[in-house]
Amino acid sequence: MPESLRSSRIIGTGHYVPTRVLTNFDLEKMVDTTDEWIVTRTGIRERRIAAENEACSDLSLAACKEAVAMAGLDPKDIDGIIIGTISGDMQFPATAAFVQDRLGAINAAALDLSAACSGFIYAVNMAHAMIVSGQMERVLVVGAEVLTKFVDWSDRSTCVLFGDAAGAALLEACPRGEGILATHMKSDGALAELLCLPGGGSRHPLTPNTFADRTRFIKMKGDGVFKWAVRAMVDATHTVLEQAGYSLSDVAVVIPHQANIRIIDAVAERLEIPRERVVVNLDRYGNTSSATIPVAYDEVVRAKKLKPGDLVLFTGFGGGFTWGSVLLKHAISL
Numbered sequence: 001m002p003e004s005l006r007s008s009r010i011i012g013t014g015h016y017v018p019t020r021v022l023t024n025f026d027l028e029k030m031v032d033t034t035d036e037w038i039v040t041r042t043g044i045r046e047r048r049i050a051a052e053n054e055a056c057s058d059l060s061l062a063a064c065k066e067a068v069a070m071a072g073l074d075p076k077d078i079d080g081i082i083i084g085t086i087s088g089d090m091q092f093p094a095t096a097a098f099v100q101d102r103l104g105a106i107n108a109a110a111l112d113l114s115a116a117c118s119g120f121i122y123a124v125n126m127a128h129a130m131i132v133s134g135q136m137e138r139v140l141v142v143g144a145e146v147l148t149k150f151v152d153w154s155d156r157s158t159c160v161l162f163g164d165a166a167g168a169a170l171l172e173a174c175p176r177g178e179g180i181l182a183t184h185m186k187s188d189g190a191l192a193e194l195l196c197l198p199g200g201g202s203r204h205p206l207t208p209n210t211f212a213d214r215t216r217f218i219k220m221k222g223d224g225v226f227k228w229a230v231r232a233m234v235d236a237t238h239t240v241l242e243q244a245g246y247s248l249s250d251v252a253v254v255i256p257h258q259a260n261i262r263i264i265d266a267v268a269e270r271l272e273i274p275r276e277r278v279v280v281n282l283d284r285y286g287n288t289s290s291a292t293i294p295v296a297y298d299e300v301v302r303a304k305k306l307k308p309g310d311l312v313l314f315t316g317f318g319g320g321f322t323w324g325s326v327l328l329k330h331a332i333s334l
């Protein structure tokens, strides 16, 4: 198929969340907070916490197995694995390399992509571009995080927000006009300090100081993030709809990054989209960063709420700042 006639579609999805549940009431016993504060300010009621011996590749592998099974493929048929994550197993190698080995995807290239909470949207963009270029036929895309291992459990302004999860989507080549219709990615590195984990990289290598000054944990300026998040997701949504020549009334469901119910409400209000078409699951999982969108999509798919041809819009934002959207025609029939 010539490049100009190619697109990609999602033919399988999967997700995994750890078994341990941490409720807001549990958090009341850990920091100076209340269930009422957390629910009214964020919409979150509980989140999942990875076990001590559970790492990012463990969560990813479980999600990937489900996606590959749904697609009915042999892992040998996968050409690439891209994991959007900022909480990988190790500094290197890539978490995708561990998944490639344990999945038996012996013909796949493997890489991680760092775009914080936009990791899945960025990874879908990359996988789509590789398929459209003709370089690959099938790419497994994952959003997976174990951020609870990088959260300061004494900082009530961040520790109540995050949870652990992984979501996967298997992309395969298809004719243009089907599957992914438009993609958009943007960034503004001038906003890096709004949301970052400063310690542990080459700027501030891990030393006893990074433990003492707590720079080895996630730092966030919540109000700044809030304002940018709303603007970014609204802009990215309009951009992909314009690219593809559709309007929001054509879209069956919008799946926004699940960071805060007030951010989602503000986006829905500005887009003038009815709330029943906006997918929300953050009450059960909190902000699982790059995993929020693929986990929510998999839940919608498995609940059979979509039929082939329905338009689905992903939109998200994250540290960097990074943001973006994907508009696609749903292609899975269960």
Ligand SMILES: CC(C)(COP(=O)(O)OP(=O)(O)OC[C@H]1O[C@@H](n2cnc3c(N)ncnc32)[C@H](O)[C@@H]1OP(=O)(O)O)[C@@H](O)C(=O)NCCC(=O)NCCS
Binding pocket: 032, 033, 034, 037, 038, 041, 042, 117, 156, 157, 158, 160, 161, 195, 220, 221, 222, 223, 225, 226, 229, 259, 260, 287, 317, 318, 319
């Ligand atoms: C973090 C966030 C929930 C805070 O909500 P807010 O309404 O802006 O609250 P404020 O920052 O004004 O804080 C109000 C007060 O609550 C306090 N507070 C913060 N966390 C608290 C908690 N868990 N429990 C109780 N009180 C808390 C603050 O210390 C502050 O107290 P002060 O007025 O005495 O200083 C909100 O800013 C947010 O969601 N931002 C986006 C964060 C995000 O999405 N990050 C991930 C991006 S991918």
